[in-house]
Amino acid sequence: MHNPPGVVKLPALFIADVCKKSVMAAVTLSVDLGDRSYPIHIGDGLIDTPELWADAIPSKAVVITNETIAPLYAGRVRDALGDRWKADIVLPDGEQFKTLETLQRIYDVLLEQRCDRRVTLVALGGGVVGDMTGFAAATYQRGVNFVQIPTTLLSQVDSSVGGKTGVNHPRGKNMIGAFYQPLSVVADIGALRSLPPREYAAGVAEVIKYGLICDADFDRWLGEHIEDLAERRADTLISAVRWSCANKADVVAEDERESGRRAILNFGHTFGHAIETATNYTRYMHGEAVAIGMLMAADLSVRRGWVELAVLTRLRTMLEKAGLPTKAPEGISVDRFLELMGADKKVLDGALRLILLKQVGDAVISDDTPPDLLRALLSDWLG
């Protein structure tokens, strides 16, 4: 297995040893960020492993989760934490609650519970819970410990690495936030079995992205294992999550505060964002829009003469096998789509920046797309 620079593979025995009873298989990788480095534990059944928590949580813990996740996992986490458990904070479920108001509720409870700066905040849930809990941890008493238990595939392969935390503002997503690294991440792939099919598939789109943008070996492996991944096979999932996190960690370690190369993680996102906006954020999940966006970006890479048509065809097949959409929605004009792309925050200094593929496993930030080529692409896709 490929180990990118910046990622140290710890002995797989590390967790296997402490988790003899319940864990089928587990690995730990380390995100290398100097004195903010932390481990990601990936395995099946980790949530129910008190031995792991004894190591991961150094103090009294407050678990922050939402109404959907709480009935499924909060009790199990509480049992596993034992004496370390102090309180649960159960938030309403949904991106619309990722606000300063919800954050204030979290502060209120932490102060009511008389938590001091030694408390550990545990995020149990998907990206929204992780973003808000991380931001609460970054800002409660100027920073307290933070542990993530991502329960969706998307959050396991995306929010686990990168340290982005925050809330939305009525005028924009993630406008208020901080870069703040967790103490550790526990990615229990057992939690993925209960995900609705579309939500699971949306996560697979991001997994596929990592191979395309920076890891040809992973892309090749995914091509061979996409059916197993679609069937949520435990060993395939552990490898896919681990490989995705390792790749993201590699990109982030190079550019922790997103000043340059980290932008390649947005592959497919400028097109995807336009699709999400044009359809009022109701028709597609984010990962579904990104899947279509990745195809469009791959197509543009073909038109620029950088990759073979076969790359596009193969990507379409993988996305279909994963249950993801591969066609753009109808009824959007080219001009409207361009406008939505132009309004995107990936635009800097007037030049439209797009992440394209120089080859499979090698994405580049391109700001010199010929306008005619882009219009022709959109015209073909939007029909």
Next chain:
Amino acid sequence: MHNPPGVVKLPALFIADVCKKSVMAAVTLSVDLGDRSYPIHIGDGLIDTPELWADAIPSKAVVITNETIAPLYAGRVRDALGDRWKADIVLPDGEQFKTLETLQRIYDVLLEQRCDRRVTLVALGGGVVGDMTGFAAATYQRGVNFVQIPTTLLSQVDSSVGGKTGVNHPRGKNMIGAFYQPLSVVADIGALRSLPPREYAAGVAEVIKYGLICDADFDRWLGEHIEDLAERRADTLISAVRWSCANKADVVAEDERESGRRAILNFGHTFGHAIETATNYTRYMHGEAVAIGMLMAADLSVRRGWVELAVLTRLRTMLEKAGLPTKAPEGISVDRFLELMGADKKVLDGALRLILLKQVGDAVISDDTPPDLLRALLSDWLG
């Protein structure tokens, strides 16, 4: 002049050169925090020095200030910023507005003004403006540039160094915040001429603190220059601010996130906090209560046999010359005072921690004060 480790003295010419026109004298010191290091420029008339701003502000700037400061300095800062000026945000004046609600107003304006992550937030005012602006900078779009123009003596010698930012919560001061370092600090001692006498004196109390806790040379110098300082002589002020910032920078560089030695900066604060609480935060300014608290802590250090009685006598004289109170308020019982000290956040794990003097220029964190000795001290002071 003493240069503590962790503080690099830059050539005094650095500013003098760019500010030929308006500056009488100026120095720059560097707070050494690795890749978060920054300069503090100290001088008379710096606010009106466009040449300085050209260097200090790398992009469009939003100036955050309050209703009291705005009429005095906002226009001058705007003029000096020239093309870099983008907007002023004028907050109501007072600690009671250091809240999440006010912070939200700042975010609202920044987004209304379409500020992206390249904006620089400029804090023009005292500690409250600095704390809120710094926290807004730490959290707007996950962190933007931040420059401080402290306009009170207290904020020049205290908030300029340390990176503490935040807002209050109804249940406690500074409960929500972050450690976030500015890009630079511009301490214009010219701004101190308009300070009300009590507010100025309150800042002098903190200046005196630095000599006592970590710099015997500075303490000796202050003893010789306390009248000049009380008269706000420009050259004395520049030296006093510079020496104070250098000392604080030294302590902070050792312990950026306040896990140990940084606590010595709280010398006088546990007693002072009890005095402030007992008098409902209305009778004394913070620095005034700290002045009394420092005397009480010095007295306790005498009673423990660590410093001579002469240290206490000399400190009382200096505080009197600075126009600071030197007696505790009447009508507080010893038990009540102990309770107020015990409720203080400097209490960890049950043991009362006090900052005491081993000698002048050498404060220690002590958690073994004999209870009888403390009661006797309070009995004498509260009379």
